[in-house]
Amino acid sequence: MLSVAVFVFVGWIISVCLHEFGHAVVAYWGGDTSVKEKGYLTLNPLKYTHLSYSLVLPLVFLLIGGIPLPGAAVYIDVKRLRSRAWESAVSFAGPAASILVTLLLALPFFLGLAPAVPNHWIWEALAFLILLQVAGVFLNLLPIPPLDGYGIIEPWLAANVRSQLNGWSRYGIFVVFGLLWFSPEANRAFWQTVETVSTSLGVPMELAWMGYDLFNQWAAAMLVSLIVIGVVAQRVIPEPLQHWQEQGYQLLEQQHYESAIAAFDQAIRKSPGSAEAWYHRGNALRGLQRYEEAIAAYDHAIQHQSGYRAWYMKGNTLADLGQYEEAIAAYDHAMQHQPDSLNLGSLRGQLLTQLQRHEEALTTYDRLLQFHSDHAHTWIRRGNVLRHLERYEEAIAAYDRAIALHSNNYLPWLNRGLALGQLQRHEEELTAYQTAKELAPDEAAVGYAVSQVLFDLGRYEEAIATIDKTIYSNPELYQFWYLRGLILFHLMQPERALAALDQAIQIQSNDADLWIERSKVLHALEQHEEAIASYNHALHLSSKIGID
Incomplete structure (x- = not known):
């Protein structure tokens, strides 16, 4: 029945929008305000979807196997998020939105409002759509890249593990679908779980599979139509600015920097004043270590929209070139937009320390601690600056604050020992190093420090x-x-x-x-x-x- 197919189609598009909106709004709360500039907070399907990757491919999966997955159409600037917890929250937000949609769709069944004997095609269509939503949520929460389940745990994995797993991200979806397609046991276990959850929501499985049968009557025709529309649209309709930008985001995320630059160049040809395209072009050039060109791209972005991100990345790139004075100036511009930024303040303080401008570095950390008094590493860095200034008692007090905030970190204990050593308090110095060694028994710097103080003590x-x-x-x-x-x-x-x-x-x-x-x-x-x-x-x- 065509009505069922259209209902499921429209319901799926709405769920995709809400799923991607969930990612975007949490990213915005977490610090990535670029999602607003990209239009991801509008609930406009055209802002989330790319014809090939976000609509056609998921719908092909839906029409062939009845298992949809939201397209990865929201590109988050992870570096702007405040913490790993926010990164996890952004990944979970999409499935959370899908779960909410599923619960709302299931309310008529759960509350007993649906007729015992269906008297309209909409009940079969709704039951089938709920079944698909449950299947989509379960699949998307699998801890396999590039699914959201993996995105939830990714920030907490070791860097080498992340790197290895991310290398397989382009194959993850196909592995999952291949497993469900070719392994009867996996397929049976998956659908039994989906049916159990759907039944617990009050959805009759007979009704859901009747909806699938009605939907499937038009599946082949819709599949052919979608493929034809996709091919014609790609050949006839000029690619919009958003297409090139989103293609660039995806290539940048996959570290295909040359191809990303080409995509952003296309975006810039369509809109020379696009700060977003210039900014991400700079990121791709920086990935290739073409630092001078990257700075030029950031300057274009600043010219068209003087915001936090371009100044911040320009500062990082200048620091890569060893141009610390210029980098500090760039960070100062960025801090005009985000004066409480922990990352900016930390980088500024570290560069000032490298330039041996210790008093200015101390002022930077003091200002930063007004906003982030519970950040242990900032207290450690403040202590290190005070050590350079030979203000050892104050340095020890700073390390003590860091220890109180994060007692399992060996660094404040190690640095506390260094300050005590300067005061010739070697027994206390040894105690500090021994505590550090208990926390990090394999850390080379700690072993060296223990050996040195034992030598100083004549042991x-x-x-x-x-x-x-x-x-x-x-x-x-x-x-x-x-x-x-x-x-x-x-x-x-x-x-x-x-x-x-x-x-x-x-x-x-x-x-x-x-x-x-x-x-x-x-x-x-x-x-x-x-x-x-x-x-x-x-x-x-x-x-x-x-x-x-």
């Missing part, structure tokens, strides 16, 4: 045992071999000390202090000519790098 046997364990896991770091040499020399083992220092020199031969220590060991071994040669080499290195 050489414990120091050598600790540094040996650390070197076993990190044999490529010359500082560890250097410290091992110093410890062994104090243990009156000059031969082993010399071997350790020589190993350090193989890794890093330009450290003048290392050659001086080597000279001392050689003198102890009465190898005086080699000792003099080693000392002269140290003097040569010192004069070369301007050390007095």
Whole structure:
């Protein structure tokens, strides 16, 4: 029956819009205001859908197998979201909207308002549409890329795991459909679950499958019509600006940067003043490390719409080029739009620290903490700046605030130890490092710090045992071999000390202090000519790098 097919078709389009609107509105609340600029908050189907990817392909799946999935037509700028929790919330928002639609559609059945004996085709159509909605929700919540179920857990996965799984994202949908198509057991288990949930909502399964039969009478005709319309539209109708931009977003997300640039170039030809196209063109160029061209693209975006994002990304790109002063200026422009931005304030403070402008960095962190007083890493960075300013007691207080906020993080304990060491409070320093080591037993910097303070305390046997364990896991770091040499020399083992220092020199031969220590060991071994040669080499290195 054509009426059933049209009803299901229209119902599906509405559900797609609400699903994508759910993603967009939560992204907007979470910090990505670009979704408003892209028109995703309008509930306009044309803003969410791309003819090929968001409408035709899902409907082909619907018409062939009766299993729809919303098209991935909303492109979120994840970098603008405030936290991983918001990233997960954005992914869950689409299925949540679909669940709400399903519950609303099922109300007549759940409340007993539907007739016991259907007297109109709409009841069969509605029951079938509910069945499809339930199936879509279950499929979309599978933790398989690129489905929303995977998007919910993705922010919490390790970077290497995310990278591996994202490489399979383009095949995920086909794997799922292939499994349901070719595995009778998987197909049976899936539909039994869908039927159980639908039945619990009051939907009679006989009615739903009657709706499927009525829908299927027109499935072939609608499928052919949709394919013909799609092909004709692609050949006859000029691609709109939105098409090229959304194609660019998708290619950018897949890291196909050259193709993304080509898509954004097409968008710019249609609308030279499109700040959105210029901005994302800059992102694609930055992905190719073509930084100067990326900055030029961001400048175009700023010219047409001076907003937060283009200034922020221009600052990041200038920092990539080592142009820290210019990067700070760009961040300052961005902060005019978002003065409370945690990310911007942190980056600005870190660049000022690199430039040794510690007082300004401290002011930046102090202002940031007015908005984000519960952010442990900002307290750590503030403590590090105070250490550079030799304000060690204040630094310790900052690390203590970080520990109170995040007691399982080893970094504030490690840095607290460094500040205590500057105050010659070595026993407290050791206690701080030992706590850090309990929290991060495999962290090389912690093992080195423990070894160093044990050495400073004259506990050489414990120091050598600790540094040996650390070197076993990190044999490529010359500082560890250097410290091992110093410890062994104090243990009156000059031969082993010399071997350790020589190993350090193989890794890093330009450290003048290392050659001086080597000279001392050689003198102890009465190898005086080699000792003099080693000392002269140290003097040569010192004069070369301007050390007095």
